[in-house]
Amino acid sequence: MVHGEGVVAPDSMAGRALHWARMAVVIVVALVTLQSVLLVAGAWRNDIAIERDMGVAAAEVLNAGFRRSTIEFVTPERITYRPELGVLYPSELATGMRIYVEYDKSDPDLVRVQHRTAVLAVIPAGSVAVIAWLAGIAALAGLAFAEQRWGDRFT
Numbered sequence: 001m002v003h004g005e006g007v008v009a010p011d012s013m014a015g016r017a018l019h020w021a022r023m024a025v026v027i028v029v030a031l032v033t034l035q036s037v038l039l040v041a042g043a044w045r046n047d048i049a050i051e052r053d054m055g056v057a058a059a060e061v062l063n064a065g066f067r068r069s070t071i072e073f074v075t076p077e078r079i080t081y082r083p084e085l086g087v088l089y090p091s092e093l094a095t096g097m098r099i100y101v102e103y104d105k106s107d108p109d110l111v112r113v114q115h116r117t118a119v120l121a122v123i124p125a126g127s128v129a130v131i132a133w134l135a136g137i138a139a140l141a142g143l144a145f146a147e148q149r150w151g152d153r154f155t
Contacts, residue, residue: 018147022140029136036125036132043118046088046110055105056114064093073101075108083109089116 059073062082069090072082087093087101089112100114 018143021143025136025139025143029132032132033129036129039125040118040121043088043121047112047118049107049110050102050104050112053105055103055108057101057103059087059099059101059111061093061095061097061099064090064095064097066091069093071099071101071111073103073111075103075105079108081108081111083111085109088112089120091120 055075057073057075059071061069061071063070067090068086070082071087072080074080081103088110093099093113101111102114103112104110
């Protein structure tokens with residue numbers, strides 16, 4: 001995959017350029033895949049922390065966005081929280097909605113919409129990884145084509 005078909009001499013400038021381009025493609029795809037795995041692992045870690053010492057409260061959505069929504073909720077101890085990073089799994093929320101949230105009592109800034117879990121992160125993260133692999137395969141195929149053309153040109 002990284003070494004190519006050997007049509008262009010590996011010690012030539014074109015051969016070295018193709019080798020490093022292939023390496024760059026593989027590294028980028030591996031990093032995107034790692035990022036996707038870490039995203040899901042982080043979501044599961046947050047869920048475990050919430051479930052270890054869970055509190056439930058009614059909350060109001062102050063500002064709803066696709067990737068981040070800010071909320072405000074009051075704990076049974078009458079303490080009001082506005083988590084700085086918003087709420088986990090904020091899809092389908094609208095400003096002004098009243099929702100229930102689950103939060104970590106020892107860290108009330110760690111909050112998720114009630115009954116939503118890390119399972120919701122698997123499909124988006126997996127989709128990003130699959131798209132990265134498809135783009136990587138296409139890029140490697142393009143580099144193989146370029147190597148073939150350069151090989152025909154210089155032989």
